[in-house]
Amino acid sequence: MKRAFMPSLFKNKRPRTVNNSSAGASGRKQLNEGGTSGDEDLSDLPSDTKAALAYLRSLFDIRHFEGRVPPILLKHQLYSIIQNKTQVDREVDQLRDKKEIRLFRYGNSKDVDEFCIVFSDDYLSHVRKMANQQGISDLIDRFVPEILEKMNNITFTCQMLCDVHGFKDKEITMLVNAGMLTVRDVGSWWLSIPGAGIFIKNFSKGRQSVLRAIKKSKYREILQKELEERKLQGVKKLSMMYHIHDIIGAELVTKIKTTSGIILRLDE
Structure with a gap:
């Protein structure tokens, strides 16, 4: 079977918000911790992981992908919303244990942890629609109850699929x-998302x-307010706020609170 290549896109680092320090070359004055600005403030965002995921899901319009993928969220986006990374990781694990969400790992290196999140209901609905389109409904009717509804695994072995659950090599190939x-x-x-390639292509471009x-x-x-208003050619499929939460959560930019509003500074 041909190995699927999924490009390494994400940098899983702790996000940074700079307060009460110089804004660098521009010399802008910083707000105190309790300050407000015209931009989206941390107090305006959800304070728990499930609500944060629902908010991120609202930024993903599946109509832009013609229904070819479910709403796909990036785990590190949560770090741009909830500053406590330990809390995020714990609550993601709890939601996963309850089977409310599914985790997917993408990348071409065993040393890189790049996680996507899809709500379980969205994923199962997408999988069944895909199965009808590809004529493998009978196979999916076995795979869903025996594998997806019972397990929250990210990976599966031949011993698990073949020896325990009776799937044949031909069915795994399908x-x-x-x-x-x-x-x-x-x-x-790896468990995967049918059609994820088009998402990754547009996400990377954006x-x-x-x-x-x-x-x-x-x-x-x-x-940030100015960036939100930009009409960029590459940002069509996914919303600008979706990408802003990505670059902050992946620590590609530093988020700085100033009297003029929130500034995003490139770290490269």
Whole structure:
């Protein structure tokens, strides 16, 4: 079976918000911790992970992808909303244990942890629609109750799928071809999102477009409010706020509170 290549896109680092320090080359004055600005303030965002995921989901319009993917969220986006990374990780695990969400790992390196999140109901609905389109409904009717509804695994082995649950090599190949599984190693697979390739392509294009706009700005920084108003060619499928939460959560930019509003400064 052919190994699916999923590009390494995300930098899972702790986000940074700068307060009460110089704004750098521009010399702007910073707000105190309790200050407000015209931009989205932390107090305006959800304070728990489930609510934060629902907010991020609202930024993903599946109509822009013609229904070819469910709303896909990035785990590190949560770090741009909730400052306590330990809280996020704990609550993500709790939601996963309750089977309210599914986690998916993408990347071409075992040393890189790049997690996407999809609400379970969205994922199952997408999988069943895909199965009808590809004519594998009978196979999915077995895979969903025996695997997806019972387990929250990110990876599956041949021993688990074949020996325990009775799936044949031909059926696993069909699941790979349908985008349900991607090859991890010999005899093991990642659980995947059918059609995720189009999301990754547009996400990568949008991220680069946003970072390029900041790089071209004076001092390699821009007011978040100004960035939100930009009509960038690469940001069509996904919303600007979706990308802003990405670059902050992935620590590609530093978020600075100033009297003029929130500034995003490129770290490269």
